[in-house]
Amino acid sequence: MAKTIQAIRGMNDCSPTESPxxxxxxxxxxxxxxxxxxxxxxxxIVESTPLFAxxxxxxxxxxxxxxxxFWDNDEQLTLRPExxxxxxxxxxxxxxxxxxxxxxWYMGPMFRHERPQKxxxxxxxxxxxEVFGIANPEIDAELIILTARLWKKLGIDQHVSLQxxxxxxxxxxxxxxxxxxxxxxxxQALMSEEEKERLIKNPLRILDTKNQALQQVxxxxxxxxxYLDDESREHFAQLCALLDSVGIAYEINxxxxxxxxxxxxxxxxxxxxxxxxxxxxxxxxxxxxxxxQLGGHAAPxxxxxxxxxxxxxxxxEVNASIPLKSAVDIYLVYQGEGTALAAFQLAEKIRSALxxxxxxxxxxxxxxxxxxxxxxxxxxxxxLVIGESEMLNNQVVVKHLQGGVxxxxxxxxxxxxxxxxxx
Ligand code: HAM
Numbered sequence: 001m002a003k004t005i006q007a008i009r010g011m012n013d014c015s016p017t018e019s020p021x022x023x024x025x026x027x028x029x030x031x032x033x034x035x036x037x038x039x040x041x042x043x044x045i046v047e048s049t050p051l052f053a054x055x056x057x058x059x060x061x062x063x064x065x066x067x068x069x070f071w072d073n074d075e076q077l078t079l080r081p082e083x084x085x086x087x088x089x090x091x092x093x094x095x096x097x098x099x100x101x102x103x104x105w106y107m108g109p110m111f112r113h114e115r116p117q118k119x120x121x122x123x124x125x126x127x128x129x130e131v132f133g134i135a136n137p138e139i140d141a142e143l144i145i146l147t148a149r150l151w152k153k154l155g156i157d158q159h160v161s162l163q164x165x166x167x168x169x170x171x172x173x174x175x176x177x178x179x180x181x182x183x184x185x186x187x188q189a190l191m192s193e194e195e196k197e198r199l200i201k202n203p204l205r206i207l208d209t210k211n212q213a214l215q216q217v218x219x220x221x222x223x224x225x226x227y228l229d230d231e232s233r234e235h236f237a238q239l240c241a242l243l244d245s246v247g248i249a250y251e252i253n254x255x256x257x258x259x260x261x262x263x264x265x266x267x268x269x270x271x272x273x274x275x276x277x278x279x280x281x282x283x284x285x286x287x288x289x290x291x292x293q294l295g296g297h298a299a300p301x302x303x304x305x306x307x308x309x310x311x312x313x314x315x316x317e318v319n320a321s322i323p324l325k326s327a328v329d330i331y332l333v334y335q336g337e338g339t340a341l342a343a344f345q346l347a348e349k350i351r352s353a354l355x356x357x358x359x360x361x362x363x364x365x366x367x368x369x370x371x372x373x374x375x376x377x378x379x380x381x382x383x384l385v386i387g388e389s390e391m392l393n394n395q396v397v398v399k400h401l402q403g404g405v406x407x408x409x410x411x412x413x414x415x416x417x418x419x420x421x422x423x
Contacts, residue, residue, distance in 0.1 A: 010114070010122030012309075020324045025154065025312055026107065029127045032150045036142070038103045038129060043086040045109065049076040055085035055294060057261025059201040066112040079111035083128040083305060084262065084287070085294075091132055092296035101133035107308075119278030119310050128305035129284075132291065135300040137235050140266045140286065141242035143304055147270060147282055148248055154311065155319035156272070160281060162248065163269045165256040166236035167204075168228040170264065170289065176227035177203055183221050190214050207255040223254045232265050239266060262287040266302065274317050275310060282306035326379030329357040329423060331401070333371035336388035343386050346396065346412065353416045357423060376401055382422060384415070 007013060014022055033040075049069050056063050068079040080086055083106050091097045096104075107127040114120055129146075131139050144162065151157040167173055181203050188196060190213045191206075198206050204224075209215060228236070243250055250268075258267045267285035275281075284304020292298040315322065330350060334343040347361045360378055362371050368385070375383040385397035396415055399407040410418055 008122065010116035010120075012121060012123070018312075020327065021312060021315065021322065022308070024322060024324055025308060025315060026127075028153045029107065029150060029306075029308075032146060032153060033105045033127075033129070036103070036146050038105045041087060041090065041104045041106050042108070043080075043083065043090050043106060045080055045111075046077050047080055047086050047089065049078045051085050051089055051294070052078055052081060055088065055262055055290060056082070057202075060259055060261055061205075062112060062259065066114055068111050068113060081112045082110055082260070083108070083126055084130060084260075084290070084303060087128070087130045087303075088290055088294050088296070088301065091130075092291060092294060097132040097291065097299045098297055101131075103129070103131045105129045117278065119275050119307070119313060121309060125308040126305040127308060128303060130301060130303035132301050133299050134302070135288065137239040137242060137266070140235075140239050140302055141246075143284065143302060144243060144248060144250075144268060145246060147304065147306070151270070154315055155321065156311070156314050159274050159314060159318045160270045160272045162250040163253040163256050163271055164240070164243075164250040165224070165253050165267050166228055166232050166265050167224055167257055167263055167267055167285075168232040168265065172227050172229040172232060173204070173224075173264075176222065176224050179222040179227065180204065180206075187214065187217050190217060204257045205259065207257050218255065224257070225252070225254050235265050258283060258285060262290045262293075264288050268304070270306075272310075272314055275313055278310060280307075281310045281314060326381075327358050328360045328378040328380045330359045330382045330384060330419065331375035331378050331380040332359070332361045332384045332386070333368060333375055334362065334386040335368055335371070336391070339386045339388060339391050342391045343384075346384065346386070346415065350416065350419065354419060354423075357419070382419065 052067060053063050058064065062081050067081055070077055087104060087106060091102065096102050105128065108125065109123050110126050111123055113122055116122060129143060131143070148157065151160050181199060184199055184203060184206060190211065191199065192211065195206055195209060195211065195214065206214070207218060256267055256269060263285040265286040265288065268283070269280050270282040271279045272281055273279060282304055286300070286302040288300040290301055332343045332347050334340060343361055347359050350357070350359045360380065362374060372383065380401055383399040383401050385399060390396055394412045395409050396412055397407060397409050398418060
Protein backbone atom coordinates (compact mmCIF):
# COMPACT_ATOMS: atom_id res chain seq x y z
CA MET A 1 0.00 0.00 0.00
CA ALA A 2 1.18 3.51 -0.74
CA LYS A 3 2.38 5.61 2.21
CA THR A 4 -0.40 7.77 3.63
CA ILE A 5 -0.12 11.53 3.97
CA GLN A 6 -1.27 13.14 7.20
CA ALA A 7 -2.78 16.56 7.91
CA ILE A 8 -0.42 19.32 9.09
CA ARG A 9 0.04 19.43 12.86
CA GLY A 10 -2.39 21.87 14.43
CA MET A 11 -4.65 21.89 11.35
CA ASN A 12 -7.76 19.83 11.89
CA ASP A 13 -10.32 18.10 9.77
CA CYS A 14 -13.94 18.49 10.76
CA SER A 15 -15.49 15.01 10.59
CA PRO A 16 -19.04 14.21 9.47
CA THR A 17 -19.95 13.49 13.08
CA GLU A 18 -18.56 16.85 14.26
CA SER A 19 -19.93 19.06 11.50
CA PRO A 20 -23.56 19.15 12.78
CA UNK A 21 -22.38 20.75 16.03
CA UNK A 22 -20.18 23.20 14.12
CA UNK A 23 -23.10 24.11 11.88
CA UNK A 24 -25.34 24.60 14.89
CA UNK A 25 -22.80 26.89 16.60
CA UNK A 26 -22.28 28.87 13.38
CA UNK A 27 -26.04 29.21 12.93
CA UNK A 28 -26.43 30.64 16.45
CA UNK A 29 -23.63 33.15 15.70
CA UNK A 30 -25.26 34.19 12.40
CA UNK A 31 -28.71 34.51 13.96
CA UNK A 32 -27.47 36.76 16.75
CA UNK A 33 -25.47 38.97 14.37
CA UNK A 34 -28.41 39.24 11.98
CA UNK A 35 -30.71 40.16 14.87
CA UNK A 36 -28.51 43.21 15.55
CA UNK A 37 -28.54 44.21 11.88
CA UNK A 38 -24.84 43.50 11.22
CA UNK A 39 -23.74 42.69 7.65
CA UNK A 40 -21.42 39.89 6.59
CA UNK A 41 -18.18 40.57 4.72
CA UNK A 42 -15.72 38.07 3.28
CA UNK A 43 -12.06 38.87 2.84
CA UNK A 44 -9.22 36.88 1.26
CA ILE A 45 -7.27 34.45 3.43
CA VAL A 46 -4.00 35.81 2.04
CA GLU A 47 -2.95 39.46 2.37
CA SER A 48 0.29 41.29 1.80
CA THR A 49 2.61 40.85 4.79
CA PRO A 50 3.15 44.57 5.58
CA LEU A 51 -0.60 44.89 6.29
CA PHE A 52 -0.26 42.67 9.35
CA ALA A 53 3.09 44.11 10.40
CA UNK A 54 1.65 47.64 10.35
CA UNK A 55 -1.72 46.83 11.88
CA UNK A 56 -0.87 44.25 14.54
CA UNK A 57 2.63 45.55 15.34
CA UNK A 58 6.13 44.27 14.53
CA UNK A 59 6.97 43.32 18.10
CA UNK A 60 3.84 41.32 18.86
CA UNK A 61 4.11 37.52 19.13
CA UNK A 62 1.70 37.15 16.22
CA UNK A 63 3.83 39.16 13.78
CA UNK A 64 7.30 38.34 15.10
CA UNK A 65 6.82 34.57 15.53
CA UNK A 66 3.53 33.16 14.37
CA UNK A 67 2.81 34.21 10.80
CA UNK A 68 2.82 31.88 7.80
CA UNK A 69 4.63 34.06 5.33
CA PHE A 70 5.90 33.25 1.83
CA TRP A 71 7.15 34.94 -1.28
CA ASP A 72 4.93 35.09 -4.36
CA ASN A 73 7.42 36.24 -6.98
CA ASP A 74 8.62 39.51 -5.47
CA GLU A 75 5.70 40.08 -3.11
CA GLN A 76 5.68 38.87 0.46
CA LEU A 77 2.31 37.36 1.43
CA THR A 78 0.90 36.04 4.71
CA LEU A 79 -1.94 33.70 5.64
CA ARG A 80 -4.15 35.93 7.76
CA PRO A 81 -3.53 35.44 11.49
CA GLU A 82 -6.66 37.42 12.37
CA UNK A 83 -9.45 39.31 10.63
CA UNK A 84 -9.29 42.92 11.79
CA UNK A 85 -6.38 44.01 9.58
CA UNK A 86 -7.96 42.57 6.41
CA UNK A 87 -11.35 44.03 7.27
CA UNK A 88 -9.89 47.51 7.79
CA UNK A 89 -7.90 47.16 4.57
CA UNK A 90 -11.05 46.19 2.66
CA UNK A 91 -13.09 48.97 4.29
CA UNK A 92 -10.54 51.60 3.22
CA UNK A 93 -10.08 50.10 -0.24
CA UNK A 94 -13.81 50.06 -1.03
CA UNK A 95 -14.80 53.22 0.83
CA UNK A 96 -17.08 51.33 3.22
CA UNK A 97 -16.43 53.74 6.04
CA UNK A 98 -16.00 57.12 4.46
CA UNK A 99 -18.54 59.36 6.23
CA UNK A 100 -20.47 56.26 7.13
CA UNK A 101 -21.08 53.84 9.95
CA UNK A 102 -20.56 50.17 9.33
CA UNK A 103 -21.33 47.18 11.51
CA UNK A 104 -19.73 44.17 9.89
CA TRP A 105 -19.00 40.55 10.67
CA TYR A 106 -16.98 37.72 9.15
CA MET A 107 -16.32 34.08 9.81
CA GLY A 108 -13.48 31.91 8.59
CA PRO A 109 -10.09 30.29 9.05
CA MET A 110 -7.08 32.10 10.55
CA PHE A 111 -3.50 30.84 10.76
CA ARG A 112 -0.91 31.18 13.51
CA HIS A 113 2.24 29.11 13.90
CA GLU A 114 1.73 28.41 17.61
CA ARG A 115 2.50 25.25 19.58
CA PRO A 116 -0.69 23.19 19.21
CA GLN A 117 -2.57 22.03 22.29
CA LYS A 118 -6.22 21.67 23.32
CA UNK A 119 -7.97 24.85 22.16
CA UNK A 120 -4.89 26.21 20.36
CA UNK A 121 -4.35 25.32 16.74
CA UNK A 122 -2.37 26.50 13.73
CA UNK A 123 -5.45 26.75 11.57
CA UNK A 124 -8.39 27.87 13.66
CA UNK A 125 -11.66 29.65 12.94
CA UNK A 126 -12.90 32.98 14.14
CA UNK A 127 -16.22 34.77 13.97
CA UNK A 128 -15.39 38.45 14.20
CA UNK A 129 -17.18 41.77 14.28
CA GLU A 130 -15.82 45.18 13.31
CA VAL A 131 -17.74 48.42 13.75
CA PHE A 132 -16.48 51.58 12.08
CA GLY A 133 -17.43 55.22 12.57
CA ILE A 134 -18.89 55.14 16.09
CA ALA A 135 -16.80 56.68 18.85
CA ASN A 136 -19.10 56.55 21.83
CA PRO A 137 -19.26 53.77 24.42
CA GLU A 138 -22.79 52.67 23.52
CA ILE A 139 -21.33 50.60 20.71
CA ASP A 140 -18.69 49.02 22.98
CA ALA A 141 -21.60 48.05 25.24
CA GLU A 142 -23.66 46.74 22.31
CA LEU A 143 -20.83 44.42 21.28
CA ILE A 144 -20.57 43.02 24.78
CA ILE A 145 -24.35 42.66 25.11
CA LEU A 146 -24.43 40.90 21.75
CA THR A 147 -21.81 38.36 22.84
CA ALA A 148 -23.65 37.80 26.15
CA ARG A 149 -26.80 37.00 24.15
CA LEU A 150 -24.84 34.52 22.07
CA TRP A 151 -23.46 32.75 25.17
CA LYS A 152 -27.05 32.28 26.36
CA LYS A 153 -28.11 30.87 23.01
CA LEU A 154 -25.16 28.48 23.07
CA GLY A 155 -25.98 27.42 26.64
CA ILE A 156 -22.54 28.44 27.96
CA ASP A 157 -23.45 31.69 29.76
CA GLN A 158 -22.90 30.16 33.22
CA HIS A 159 -19.37 29.15 32.22
CA VAL A 160 -17.89 32.36 30.83
CA SER A 161 -17.03 35.62 32.53
CA LEU A 162 -16.13 39.05 31.27
CA GLN A 163 -12.78 40.75 31.88
CA UNK A 164 -12.67 44.44 31.11
CA UNK A 165 -10.00 47.12 31.02
CA UNK A 166 -9.20 50.42 29.40
CA UNK A 167 -5.74 50.97 28.00
CA UNK A 168 -6.35 54.63 27.23
CA UNK A 169 -4.87 56.83 24.56
CA UNK A 170 -1.49 56.29 22.93
CA UNK A 171 -0.08 59.09 25.04
CA UNK A 172 -1.48 57.73 28.30
CA UNK A 173 -0.04 54.35 27.44
CA UNK A 174 3.38 55.86 26.72
CA UNK A 175 3.38 57.53 30.16
CA UNK A 176 2.30 54.31 31.77
CA UNK A 177 4.90 52.35 29.86
CA UNK A 178 7.71 54.51 31.32
CA UNK A 179 6.35 54.02 34.85
CA UNK A 180 5.98 50.27 34.35
CA UNK A 181 9.47 49.89 32.92
CA UNK A 182 10.96 51.86 35.84
CA UNK A 183 9.13 49.52 38.22
CA UNK A 184 10.03 46.30 36.38
CA UNK A 185 13.70 47.20 36.03
CA UNK A 186 14.01 46.63 39.76
CA UNK A 187 12.79 43.05 39.33
CA GLN A 188 14.89 41.86 36.43
CA ALA A 189 16.30 39.05 38.56
CA LEU A 190 12.91 37.32 38.36
CA MET A 191 12.70 37.56 34.59
CA SER A 192 13.40 35.02 31.87
CA GLU A 193 15.45 36.11 28.85
CA GLU A 194 12.23 36.46 26.87
CA GLU A 195 10.72 38.71 29.52
CA LYS A 196 13.86 40.84 29.60
CA GLU A 197 13.52 41.27 25.87
CA ARG A 198 9.85 42.19 26.30
CA LEU A 199 10.86 44.77 28.87
CA ILE A 200 12.61 46.60 26.06
CA LYS A 201 10.29 45.88 23.14
CA ASN A 202 6.77 45.48 24.53
CA PRO A 203 6.74 45.89 28.33
CA LEU A 204 2.94 45.95 28.65
CA ARG A 205 2.83 42.31 27.56
CA ILE A 206 4.73 41.42 30.76
CA LEU A 207 1.48 42.17 32.59
CA ASP A 208 -0.07 38.91 31.42
CA THR A 209 3.03 36.81 32.16
CA LYS A 210 2.60 33.20 33.30
CA ASN A 211 5.73 33.55 35.52
CA GLN A 212 4.25 33.26 39.02
CA ALA A 213 7.03 35.07 40.90
CA LEU A 214 6.69 37.98 38.53
CA GLN A 215 2.89 37.88 38.76
CA GLN A 216 3.13 38.45 42.50
CA VAL A 217 5.43 41.41 42.08
CA UNK A 218 3.06 42.83 39.47
CA UNK A 219 0.33 43.21 42.06
CA UNK A 220 2.31 46.22 43.31
CA UNK A 221 3.12 47.56 39.86
CA UNK A 222 1.66 50.89 38.70
CA UNK A 223 -1.87 50.41 37.31
CA UNK A 224 -2.74 51.42 33.79
CA UNK A 225 -6.14 52.73 34.96
CA UNK A 226 -4.33 55.33 37.10
CA TYR A 227 -2.61 56.72 34.00
CA LEU A 228 -5.69 57.10 31.82
CA ASP A 229 -6.38 60.37 30.06
CA ASP A 230 -9.67 62.06 31.00
CA GLU A 231 -11.45 61.11 27.79
CA SER A 232 -10.61 57.41 28.13
CA ARG A 233 -11.53 57.49 31.81
CA GLU A 234 -14.93 58.99 30.97
CA HIS A 235 -15.48 56.53 28.10
CA PHE A 236 -14.70 53.61 30.41
CA ALA A 237 -16.95 54.91 33.19
CA GLN A 238 -19.84 55.24 30.72
CA LEU A 239 -19.26 51.75 29.38
CA CYS A 240 -19.23 50.29 32.89
CA ALA A 241 -22.43 52.18 33.75
CA LEU A 242 -24.15 50.85 30.62
CA LEU A 243 -23.14 47.27 31.43
CA ASP A 244 -24.31 47.74 35.02
CA SER A 245 -27.64 49.02 33.80
CA VAL A 246 -28.29 45.93 31.67
CA GLY A 247 -27.01 43.58 34.37
CA ILE A 248 -23.89 42.28 32.65
CA ALA A 249 -21.31 41.33 35.25
CA TYR A 250 -17.62 42.05 34.60
CA GLU A 251 -14.34 42.10 36.39
CA ILE A 252 -12.04 45.05 35.80
CA ASN A 253 -8.67 43.46 35.15
CA UNK A 254 -5.92 46.10 35.15
CA UNK A 255 -3.48 43.55 33.70
CA UNK A 256 -5.56 42.91 30.59
CA UNK A 257 -3.69 44.48 27.66
CA UNK A 258 -4.32 42.05 24.74
CA UNK A 259 -1.65 40.77 22.39
CA UNK A 260 -2.19 43.04 19.41
CA UNK A 261 -0.90 46.60 19.24
CA UNK A 262 -3.83 48.37 17.60
CA UNK A 263 -6.02 48.77 20.67
CA UNK A 264 -6.86 51.90 22.65
CA UNK A 265 -9.47 52.62 25.35
CA UNK A 266 -11.72 49.57 25.85
CA UNK A 267 -10.28 46.04 25.80
CA UNK A 268 -12.20 42.95 26.88
CA UNK A 269 -12.04 39.19 26.98
CA UNK A 270 -14.59 36.50 27.72
CA UNK A 271 -12.84 33.69 29.57
CA UNK A 272 -13.76 30.25 30.86
CA UNK A 273 -12.11 27.92 33.31
CA UNK A 274 -13.64 24.86 31.61
CA UNK A 275 -11.06 24.53 28.82
CA UNK A 276 -7.73 24.45 30.64
CA UNK A 277 -4.97 26.81 29.58
CA UNK A 278 -6.70 28.15 26.45
CA UNK A 279 -9.59 29.76 28.27
CA UNK A 280 -10.16 32.93 26.24
CA UNK A 281 -13.15 32.30 23.99
CA UNK A 282 -13.53 35.86 22.73
CA UNK A 283 -11.40 38.98 22.77
CA UNK A 284 -11.65 42.47 21.42
CA UNK A 285 -11.59 46.16 21.96
CA UNK A 286 -11.40 49.61 20.46
CA UNK A 287 -8.88 50.61 17.79
CA UNK A 288 -9.58 54.25 16.99
CA UNK A 289 -6.23 54.91 15.27
CA UNK A 290 -6.04 51.88 12.99
CA UNK A 291 -7.99 53.10 9.97
CA UNK A 292 -5.84 56.20 9.71
CA GLN A 293 -2.68 54.21 10.41
CA LEU A 294 -3.51 52.01 7.41
CA GLY A 295 -4.01 55.01 5.14
CA GLY A 296 -7.74 55.71 5.47
CA HIS A 297 -9.57 58.84 6.62
CA ALA A 298 -9.53 58.76 10.40
CA ALA A 299 -12.47 56.76 11.74
CA PRO A 300 -12.98 55.08 15.09
CA UNK A 301 -13.25 51.31 15.21
CA UNK A 302 -14.19 48.64 17.71
CA UNK A 303 -14.62 44.90 17.42
CA UNK A 304 -13.96 41.44 18.72
CA UNK A 305 -13.36 37.91 17.52
CA UNK A 306 -14.25 34.59 19.03
CA UNK A 307 -12.49 31.29 18.54
CA UNK A 308 -14.98 28.81 17.12
CA UNK A 309 -12.95 25.73 18.13
CA UNK A 310 -13.01 26.93 21.73
CA UNK A 311 -16.73 27.63 21.58
CA UNK A 312 -17.43 24.19 20.11
CA UNK A 313 -15.28 22.56 22.82
CA UNK A 314 -17.05 24.54 25.53
CA UNK A 315 -20.51 23.72 24.18
CA UNK A 316 -19.53 20.02 24.13
CA GLU A 317 -18.21 20.30 27.67
CA VAL A 318 -21.12 22.08 29.33
CA ASN A 319 -24.27 22.00 27.18
CA ALA A 320 -25.87 18.55 27.20
CA SER A 321 -29.07 19.59 25.46
CA ILE A 322 -28.07 20.81 22.03
CA PRO A 323 -31.00 20.30 19.68
CA LEU A 324 -29.02 18.53 16.97
CA LYS A 325 -31.24 16.70 14.56
CA SER A 326 -30.29 13.79 12.36
CA ALA A 327 -29.15 14.79 8.87
CA VAL A 328 -31.52 12.18 7.46
CA ASP A 329 -35.26 12.20 8.19
CA ILE A 330 -36.52 9.91 5.46
CA TYR A 331 -34.73 6.91 3.97
CA LEU A 332 -35.99 5.33 0.75
CA VAL A 333 -35.40 1.65 0.15
CA TYR A 334 -36.42 -0.20 -2.99
CA GLN A 335 -35.91 -3.56 -4.63
CA GLY A 336 -37.05 -5.05 -7.91
CA GLU A 337 -37.29 -4.24 -11.58
CA GLY A 338 -38.10 -0.57 -12.22
CA THR A 339 -38.30 0.40 -8.54
CA ALA A 340 -35.15 2.54 -8.64
CA LEU A 341 -36.79 4.97 -11.02
CA ALA A 342 -39.97 5.13 -8.92
CA ALA A 343 -37.85 5.75 -5.80
CA PHE A 344 -35.83 8.48 -7.51
CA GLN A 345 -39.01 10.21 -8.62
CA LEU A 346 -40.57 10.00 -5.17
CA ALA A 347 -37.39 11.27 -3.48
CA GLU A 348 -37.24 14.29 -5.80
CA LYS A 349 -40.92 14.99 -5.17
CA ILE A 350 -40.38 14.96 -1.41
CA ARG A 351 -37.32 17.23 -1.69
CA SER A 352 -39.34 19.73 -3.75
CA ALA A 353 -42.30 19.71 -1.38
CA LEU A 354 -40.41 19.43 1.94
CA UNK A 355 -36.92 20.89 1.42
CA UNK A 356 -36.39 21.27 5.16
CA UNK A 357 -36.22 17.48 5.55
CA UNK A 358 -33.23 15.28 4.73
CA UNK A 359 -34.32 12.64 2.23
CA UNK A 360 -31.82 9.91 1.42
CA UNK A 361 -32.11 7.37 -1.35
CA UNK A 362 -30.43 4.04 -0.68
CA UNK A 363 -28.59 3.78 -4.06
CA UNK A 364 -26.18 0.98 -3.15
CA UNK A 365 -28.26 -2.12 -3.91
CA UNK A 366 -28.62 -5.27 -1.82
CA UNK A 367 -31.66 -6.94 -0.32
CA UNK A 368 -34.22 -5.23 1.93
CA UNK A 369 -32.52 -6.55 5.07
CA UNK A 370 -29.27 -4.81 4.19
CA UNK A 371 -31.11 -1.70 3.10
CA UNK A 372 -33.05 -1.49 6.37
CA UNK A 373 -29.82 -1.84 8.33
CA UNK A 374 -28.55 1.24 6.48
CA UNK A 375 -31.85 3.03 7.05
CA UNK A 376 -31.59 2.40 10.82
CA UNK A 377 -27.99 3.56 10.88
CA UNK A 378 -28.87 6.79 9.07
CA UNK A 379 -30.92 7.98 12.06
CA UNK A 380 -33.98 8.56 9.86
CA UNK A 381 -37.46 8.66 11.39
CA UNK A 382 -39.27 7.13 8.42
CA UNK A 383 -38.34 4.50 5.86
CA LEU A 384 -40.29 4.52 2.61
CA VAL A 385 -40.35 1.16 0.89
CA ILE A 386 -40.97 0.52 -2.78
CA GLY A 387 -41.07 -3.09 -3.95
CA GLU A 388 -42.38 -4.30 -7.28
CA SER A 389 -45.97 -4.67 -6.07
CA GLU A 390 -46.00 -1.18 -4.48
CA MET A 391 -44.65 0.23 -7.72
CA LEU A 392 -47.30 -1.47 -9.83
CA ASN A 393 -50.06 -0.24 -7.47
CA ASN A 394 -48.67 3.29 -7.23
CA GLN A 395 -48.18 2.83 -3.52
CA VAL A 396 -45.49 3.06 -0.93
CA VAL A 397 -44.97 1.38 2.45
CA VAL A 398 -44.17 3.72 5.32
CA LYS A 399 -42.28 2.28 8.26
CA HIS A 400 -41.49 4.17 11.49
CA LEU A 401 -37.87 3.35 12.25
CA GLN A 402 -37.93 4.68 15.81
CA GLY A 403 -40.77 2.21 16.59
CA GLY A 404 -44.14 2.88 18.17
CA VAL A 405 -46.25 3.15 15.00
CA UNK A 406 -47.56 0.31 12.79
CA UNK A 407 -46.26 0.28 9.24
CA UNK A 408 -48.81 1.20 6.61
CA UNK A 409 -49.29 1.26 2.88
CA UNK A 410 -50.21 4.62 1.32
CA UNK A 411 -51.17 5.72 -2.18
CA UNK A 412 -48.22 7.59 -3.58
CA UNK A 413 -50.10 10.91 -3.91
CA UNK A 414 -50.87 10.83 -0.17
CA UNK A 415 -47.26 10.37 0.89
CA UNK A 416 -46.25 14.05 1.06
CA UNK A 417 -49.20 14.96 3.30
CA UNK A 418 -48.48 11.99 5.52
CA UNK A 419 -44.77 12.86 5.88
CA UNK A 420 -45.66 16.47 6.64
CA UNK A 421 -47.95 15.32 9.44
CA UNK A 422 -45.08 13.37 11.02
CA UNK A 423 -42.48 16.19 11.35
P1 HAM B 1 -7.26 37.49 19.41
O1 HAM B 1 -7.40 37.63 20.87
O2 HAM B 1 -5.89 37.32 18.88
O3 HAM B 1 -7.95 38.74 18.77
O4 HAM B 1 -8.13 36.26 18.92
C1 HAM B 1 -9.50 36.21 19.19
C2 HAM B 1 -9.91 34.80 19.60
O5 HAM B 1 -9.50 33.86 18.63
C3 HAM B 1 -9.23 34.32 20.89
O6 HAM B 1 -9.91 34.81 22.01
C4 HAM B 1 -9.38 32.82 20.75
O7 HAM B 1 -10.68 32.41 21.14
C5 HAM B 1 -9.22 32.60 19.25
N1 HAM B 1 -7.85 32.18 18.92
C6 HAM B 1 -6.75 32.94 18.79
N2 HAM B 1 -5.67 32.18 18.48
C7 HAM B 1 -6.11 30.89 18.42
C8 HAM B 1 -5.50 29.63 18.14
N3 HAM B 1 -4.20 29.54 17.83
N4 HAM B 1 -6.26 28.51 18.18
C9 HAM B 1 -7.59 28.59 18.47
N5 HAM B 1 -8.23 29.75 18.73
C10 HAM B 1 -7.51 30.90 18.71
C11 HAM B 1 -8.05 38.97 17.43
O8 HAM B 1 -7.79 38.15 16.58
C12 HAM B 1 -8.61 40.31 17.08
N6 HAM B 1 -8.60 40.45 15.62
C13 HAM B 1 -9.98 40.49 17.66
C14 HAM B 1 -10.58 41.82 17.35
C15 HAM B 1 -11.45 42.10 16.35
N7 HAM B 1 -10.31 42.94 17.97
C16 HAM B 1 -10.97 43.93 17.40
N8 HAM B 1 -11.66 43.42 16.40
